[in-house]
Amino acid sequence: MLKNKKSPVACDWKCKPDNGREIPAENISRLYRHKKDFSWQGIEKEKYKKEDGDWADIARHTLIGNHAETAGFHLRYFEIAPGGCSSFETHKHEHVVIGIRGKGICVVSNKRYQMRFLDILYIAPDAPHQLRNPFKEPFGFFCVVNSKRDKPKILK
Amino acid sequence: MLKNKKSPVACDWKCKPDNGREIPAENISRLYRHKKDFSWQGIEKEKYKKEDGDWADIARHTLIGNHAETAGFHLRYFEIAPGGCSSFETHKHEHVVIGIRGKGICVVSNKRYQMRFLDILYIAPDAPHQLRNPFKEPFGFFCVVNSKRDKPKILK
Numbered sequence: 082m083l084k085n086k087k088s089p090v091a092c093d094w095k096c097k098p099d100n101g102r103e104i105p106a107e108n109i110s111r112l113y114r115h116k117k118d119f120s121w122q123g124i125e126k127e128k129y130k131k132e133d134g135d136w137a138d139i140a141r142h143t144l145i146g147n148h149a150e151t152a153g154f155h156l157r158y159f160e161i162a163p164g165g166c167s168s169f170e171t172h173k174h175e176h177v178v179i180g181i182r183g184k185g186i187c188v189v190s191n192k193r194y195q196m197r198f199l200d201i202l203y204i205a206p207d208a209p210h211q212l213r214n215p216f217k218e219p220f221g222f223f224c225v226v227n228s229k230r231d232k233p234k235i236l237k
Numbered sequence: 238m239l240k241n242k243k244s245p246v247a248c249d250w251k252c253k254p255d256n257g258r259e260i261p262a263e264n265i266s267r268l269y270r271h272k273k274d275f276s277w278q279g280i281e282k283e284k285y286k287k288e289d290g291d292w293a294d295i296a297r298h299t300l301i302g303n304h305a306e307t308a309g310f311h312l313r314y315f316e317i318a319p320g321g322c323s324s325f326e327t328h329k330h331e332h333v334v335i336g337i338r339g340k341g342i343c344v345v346s347n348k349r350y351q352m353r354f355l356d357i358l359y360i361a362p363d364a365p366h367q368l369r370n371p372f373k374e375p376f377g378f379f380c381v382v383n384s385k386r387d388k389p390k391i392l393k
Contacts, residue, residue: 108361108362109361110345110346110348110358110359110360110361110364110366111358111359112343112350112352112356112357112358112359113356113357113358113359114356115336115353115354115355115356115357119355121355121357144357145333145357145359148359150331150359150361151331151361151362152310152330152331152333152359152381152383153309153310153383153384153385154308154309154310154333154381154383156333156335156357156381174308175306175307175308177301177308177310177312179312179379180271181355187268189266190266192266194268196268197271198271199271199275199277199337200268200269200270200271201268201269201271201277201300201301201312202266202267202268202269203266203267203268203269203301203304203306203308204266205264205265205266205306205307206264206307208266210266223335225308225310225312225381227308227309227310228309229309
């Protein structure tokens with residue numbers, strides 16, 4: 082638990098507060114403060130996927146799921162730079178996508194949607210999908226998934 | 238599946254498109270378009286809880302969970318009017334709360350946080366909690382929970 086105002090609001094294993102002691106991942110209540118630029122205190126920006134592939138210019142923040150939380154779902158924030166896209170893929174697990182920053186295009190099966198702030202997209206199991214940003218501003222969105230899920234199959 | 242632009246973007250059992258035919262709940266991909274006022278096409282505003290209790294001036298929109306979705310989680314949007322609050326309660330299931338509209342106060346165990354836009358709060362199992370709006374504007378937030386969850390115990 083955090084003891085004073087100088088400590089960060091949220092941490093993971095690698096986080097060292099002022100006293101230099103590492104704070105372990107624990108299944109405890111925590112606030113992840115938004116830093117006003119679509120990043121969060123205590124949450125590091127990650128690569129979208131470990132392996133390179135058909136995706137481009139997309140970053141991931143794992144907000145809920147890396148800190149020993151027991152919830153049956155994970156919450157991530159993705160941001161696609163202008164011209165970028167996620168993988169074109171399919172899997173058995175569902176996605177819930179919430180538009181947060183700018184706008185983007187979501188291709189789901191044979192449909193194509195423009196997504197803006199607070200539009201919510203449910204992607205059903207096995208639906209081929211891809212998110213794209215053909216616009217001039219970053220496209221940021223939350224994506225909620227089951228914590229236990231199958232590996233995506235990349236489509237061509 | 239939706240056939241033309243006149244059909245609503247999203248529906249549930251009670252929804253009648255232009256041709257008067259009811260669209261059944263199906264586990265299919267769907268977009269719930271934000272109507273720019275913290276409500277969504279095809280999603281009805283509900284009472285916070287069926288039973289009256291210690292809560293006041295709070296409304297619920299069930300965004301994901303009422304349309305035959307198979308995801309292991311539900312997504313709801315709650316809005317607390319000025320002076321209102323949620324129940325003070327505890328349960329075994331986790332909450333993930335995402336600040337969206339205005340600001341509010343979250344009491345979790347022995348801590349008290351002010352939440353604003355995109356602040357993210359993880360509430361661990363069995364942590365007593367309550368959300369309150371002592372401010373002059375509505376306080377709106379998403380709350381993600383496991384689809385299978387225990388019933389809350391109301392605290393006094």
